[in-house]
Amino acid sequence: MADEFSYAYTLRLMHDGRKYFGPGVARLLRLVQERGSLSKAARAMGMAYSKAWNIVVHAEEVLGFDLLDSRAGGRAGGGGTVTERGLAFLDRYEAYAARLKAEADALYAECWGDLGQQPVAGEN
């Protein structure tokens, strides 16, 4: 799409100045749901398993509850599911991200609609 004007933003939830949740973790958890393990989810994102593990553990530490169920095969063993609280948090995050995107899209259209075509979705 030549000459297309748009905007982009990246969103992160922060704790003590450090990111603990964002679109990457959210996608990772959705992939765990779909594929049944953190290792498969990490692979699908082209991410090292150790990195995926660290991201999840950090989010869990900040949130104070497990996102992945470590029973039933264990995370390191490749098995794994998203916990009920993890799914609830994921739903909540995604609803928040969708609302922010809707507001940001509307504001972009209002402020910059004259620059070119319609706004393109941010990375949220």
Place this chain on the structure above:
Amino acid sequence: MADEFSYAYTLRLMHDGRKYFGPGVARLLRLVQERGSLSKAARAMGMAYSKAWNIVVHAEEVLGFDLLDSRAGGRAGGGGTVTERGLAFLDRYEAYAARLKAEADALYAECWGDLGQQPVAGEN
């Protein structure tokens, strides 16, 4: 500020999938205004002059007008001021960014104001 929950985002204006304006360029231009040259502005940001130059030139190409006045000493010579159209665009960008921040702040407070005040839980 221990245990503080917050959020962060980075905003960029895009053209053809490539960033052409954002907080960095805006700050650079404000510094040119204050300090009288792109080289001083770049130095104040700890940015290489060549990088600052490329950022400004790319934004000018996308926008179709000069952001910096290349007369009166010339940009490369270290002199420089922000053009009238550049200042108008900068004002417009900053007003937009401020509105987005206000909306995002309000939404964050609405959606996540409970974080850190009570145990985190999903809505469902």
